[in-house]
Amino acid sequence: MHTLNLGILAHVDAGKTSLTERLLHTAGVIDEIGSVDDGSTRTDSLALERQRGITIKSAVVSFTLGDVAVNLIDTPGHPDFIAEVERVLNVLDGAVLVVSAVEGVQAQTRVLMRTLQRLRIPTLIFVNKLDRRGAQDERILRSIAEKLTPAAVAMGAVRGLGTRSPRFTPYGATDTAFTDRLAELLAEHDEALLAAYVEAAPALSYRRLRDELAAQTGRALVHPVFFGSAITGAGLAALSAGITELLPAAEGDAEGPVAGTVFKVERGPAGEKIAYVRMFSGAVRTRELLPFCRPGAARHDAGKVTAISVFDQGSAPRRPSVAAGQIGKLWGLGEIRIGDTVGAAETVPETQRAPARQHFAPPTLETVVSPARPADKRALHLALNRLAEQDPLIGLRQDDIRGEISVSLYGEVQKEVIQATLAQEFGVDVVFRESTTLCVERPLSSGAAFEIIDKDPNPFLATVGLRVDPAPVGAGSDFRLEVELGSMPYSFVKAVEETVQQTLRQGLYGWQVEDCTVTMTHSGYWARQSHSHGVFDKSMSSTSGDFRHLTPLVLMSALRQAGTQVYEPLHRFRMEIPADTLGPLSPVLARLHAVVRAPEMRGTACLLEGEIPAARVHELGRRLPGLTRGEGAVECVFDRYRPVRGAIPTRPRTDHDPLHRKEYLLQVVRRVAGRRDDA
Structure with a gap:
C-alpha cells in the first residue's frame, strides 16, 4: 500500500475542516460527521478551537482510499496562525486548496497558492459550498484562472447550485470540450503530446490524456479543479478519486539511511515532549539512539527513542518503528525542536528540508x-x-x-x-x-571595522575584523569568512558567528538587521598559557568570551559606517463596502495612509483594493463597521517592507548597547589584575 501525506489548506471559513470530516466519513473512519459550529470535529481537538470554531494547530488524521494510505494534515486558515501552515509545507506530498463557491478566491487563498507553486507541491483545487445561496461555478473558475493559476482545468459539470442537493458530474472521454481543453493545456508542457494533438486530435486517446494529466499534476504544472459540498457530500467521490489518481504517493527507501523532518512538537499529559516526524528514508525504532540537528548545523544532538506512534486509520497506535513515507510521533527526544532533521540530513529532499528562510512573511x-x-x-x-x-x-x-x-x-x-x-x-x-x-533595518552601503589584540582601545584578548555588505531583499543575514578557518580554534570562529547573529537582532535603531552579509576579515588570538605548575592563566589566554564581548563593538562600528534604513511592513488589502459609504470612508483611508486603487463598482457594492501600513490595519478593522453600517468586509495580507516615511521609529534596546562603548565596557569587562603586565 502506498502512502500519501496530504495537506488541506484554505482561507478561513472556506470549509477545509468540514472537508476533512467528510473525507474521514467517506473512508469509514468516523460514523458521524462532526460540526465546526458544535465543536465536534475530529481534528479541532483543542478546547480553544472548539470554542472559537477555528483551527489553531495543525492536526494529523489518517484514512485509506483504495490502495492509498492517506495522512491528512488539517491546517489553520486564519492568517494569524500561518506559522502552522509554514511547518506543514515541508512534509507534504500533495495538497488540496479549498475555495468557497460563495466568497471565491480570497487574500489568504492567493498567498497559499503562490507558496504551493513556488515549492512545486502538487495541488488539487476544491471549490466547496455548492449548497450555499450565492454559490457560483463559472465565475469562480474564471477567478481561479485570473488570480491563482491559468493552468487550471475543471474536472466536471455542476448542477443544482445553491440548493440542498447540488451535484458534480465528472467529465469523461465523450465530453469533447473537456478533452480539447485538457489536450491544449497539457500540450503546453509536452511537445510529443502537442504534435499528436495537432496532427490527429481525434485519435489522441483519452487514456493518454489522463496519464499525462496525472504526470503534470504530480510535477505541479497543472491544477485540476473539483466542485462539491463538504456538508452534503456532493463531489466527494470525484475528489477522492482525484486524490488517489492525480497526486503522487510518498517515495522513500525503508531500508535506506534514517532521514526525516520534525514539523510539530507538543507536550503530553505528564509534560513529556512529543515530536511529529515525517520520514523520508529508513526507519526509526524504539530504544535506539537517534541523532538530530538543525538544518545546516555542524553539531548533532541525540536522544533515545522511548516510544513511537504511527498514524493509521483514524488513530495513532503504538508501533515498534516508523518507516519512510509515514508520519509518526516520537517520545524521548527532550532537546528536539520544530524544523530539526532526524538521521541523515542529506537524504531529505532539498524542497522538503526546513528552510533557512520562511515561506511566508514573518510576524509584523x-x-x-x-x-x-x-x-x-x-x-x-x-x-x-x-x-x-x-x-x-x-x-x-x-x-x-x-x-x-x-x-x-x-x-x-x-x-x-x-x-x-x-x-x-x-x-x-x-x-x-x-x-x-x-520594523526591520537594512544596510545602506558597506562598512568595515576591526580591533587588534593587545592594542588600545581593545581590552579583550581577541582580534576581530568585520565587514557589512548589503544583500538582496529577502536574503536574510549571512556570515562568511575571509580568514582561513584554521587560523584560530573553531570555537572562537563559532563564537564570532553566533554573536554576529545575536547582535544583528538590534541594529542602529533597535530593529532586526536583515538582508546583509557579514564577513570576518581579521582574526587573532593568544594561545592557551599556563604557569610552570600547570595552572591555566586566563590573563594570558584568549577565550570564547573575549570574542563574544568584542564582536558587538566591531560589528556595530561597521554597521554605523554602513548606515541603515528602517523599513515598515506594508499590507495589501481588499475591501467590499456598500457603494454609498465610499464617500465617508475615503478620508479615513487617507488619514490611515492607505493608497487605494480605482474603485470597482458592482451594483450596490464597491470593491476597493490597495496598500496600508501594518500599523494601521487594526484601526481600519475597528472603524470599518461603523463607517459601513456593519456591511463592510476587509481582508489584509502582508505584501512587503517599505522605507519608513517621516520620523524614524526606534525600539528600546535589551542589551548593554555596544553603540555606547564606555557604558558597554563598564557592563561586560571584568579585568584581571595585572593582565597586561603579565602579558
Missing part, C-alpha cells in the same frame, strides 16, 4: 506581556517558553534591563489565543500592552 506585530499577579513572573516565563517551543515564530524577546518579555504576533486574534492558552493550560493570567509594529 510585537507586544509586551506581563503576569496579572507579580508572583507569576517565573511561571509566565516558563509557559511562554513552552509555547515558543510549539511555535518558534512566537519570538520571545527578553528585556533583562526592564524586566519585560515581548512576543511577536501575526495579529490580534493570535494575542487573544495566547492569553486564553496561558490561562487555561498554565493557570497564568496575563495582560498585554497595545501591539506595536515590528
